[in-house]
Amino acid sequence: MTEPWIRFLLPVPEQTLPFYIDSIGYNNHEQFMSRPEGYPCYHWLHTASGSGIIHLESHSVTLPENHGILLLPGVAHEYEAVGERWSTYYLTFNGQLVNETAASLGIRFSSVYHWHIGSAFKQVLPSMISGVEAYRDITGLDHSIEVYRFLVELKKHGKVDNQPSFYSLKERLLPLLQFLESEYRDPDLDMNTMAAILDISARQLNSLFRKAFGYTPYQYLISLRLLKAKQFLIMDRRLTVQSVSAMTGFREASHFIATFRKAEGMTPEKFRLMHGRSPDNAAAARQ
Structure with missing residues (x-):
């Protein structure tokens, strides 16, 4: 000015x-x-x-x-x-x-x-x-x-009392966020694996994540898996719930369904129906 x-x-x-x-x-x-x-x-x-x-x-x-x-x-x-x-x-x-x-x-x-x-x-x-x-x-x-x-x-x-800003925390976590975007399907992902990406301890990773986002890395991973699952459920209606479960890193379909219901307030099948007809319903409608 x-x-x-x-x-x-x-x-x-x-x-x-x-x-x-x-x-x-x-x-x-x-x-x-x-x-x-x-x-x-x-x-x-x-x-x-x-x-x-x-x-x-x-x-x-x-x-x-x-x-x-x-x-x-x-x-x-x-x-x-x-x-x-x-x-x-x-x-x-x-x-x-x-x-x-x-x-x-x-x-x-x-x-x-x-x-x-x-x-x-x-x-x-x-x-x-x-x-x-x-x-x-x-x-x-x-x-x-x-x-x-x-x-x-x-x-x-903005930073207060020498604490890192949200932007700097996100930049620090970016390699892990990119890793999870491509490897979320792996059911063996754990805190130690995620911490190794940033070359820090699991405890340090948990602290960084909470400061940046207000929740844990594991909660972020589950949220990411559910987001991908919703995309699969809508975009490819030929996929079964069990297939979507395996594709998004859940070991058991029952665990996937229970986690999905808790987060979304409905089952994966009901979510799919809410966003359009299932393959069976679509075929029946054409007959």
């Missing part, structure tokens, strides 16, 4: 939306700001260049380049530059589903986030500003999508 400052104030949509933008902008020379009663909306602030410090009720945190903070509505705060110049981007937003969505994504409020210098996250707010500048969204629907995208990108690229 070459402009000294950019600020867009957007009207609150008349209809209820899960998210909406209150304001968004860029400040090339951030000044001292004091809000003893906080801001009425959720408030994101991050450093584009220079450094600043934000004072909360219980502590103060420094925001160097590629660092930002997300505040809840009503959180008292002050901030100011450290040094001669502090350039910032900011986004204030609200909506009925902000808290739920942030919780489901594991996003922490009043925490400092940081990201790699070359991260795609640094382009999220400039892109949003360009969109707001180019297009007046009267309904607020497109802006609602943009707020959700911002939260997802923060989840993917």
Whole structure:
């Protein structure tokens, strides 16, 4: 951004939306700001260049380049530059589903986030500003999508307390994910085999997977097998349930059926019928 400052104030949509933008902008020379009663909306602030410090009720945190903070509505705060110049981007937003969505994504409020210098996250707010500048969204629907995208990108690229970002965890696990995509049919796959792909222990693999996805590698494998099974059931109706079971890494058809029923709430045969006629039913219909 070459402009000294950019600020867009957007009207609150008349209809209820899960998210909406209150304001968004860029400040090339951030000044001292004091809000003893906080801001009425959720408030994101991050450093584009220079450094600043934000004072909360219980502590103060420094925001160097590629660092930002997300505040809840009503959180008292002050901030100011450290040094001669502090350039910032900011986004204030609200909506009925902000808290739920942030919780489901594991996003922490009043925490400092940081990201790699070359991260795609640094382009999220400039892109949003360009969109707001180019297009007046009267309904607020497109802006609602943009707020959700911002939260997802923060989840993917933001790191808190030196913990790895979701993106870096996924990159670390990518060789295993690719291996499972091609070898899910093998009924002998176990944790030790999967851990060996990444040259780590089974315990470390379990920890990495839980941090990245919230469940274990074995749960991921079962989910992948069931996804493949559903594809086979629909795409090739000549295959028996027992054949699909063997093709997707289950040793026994009974185990496959029980696992499928638990996950989908119905048997494989009922799932197949729900998505179209079985070969026998189709033949009978033609007679």
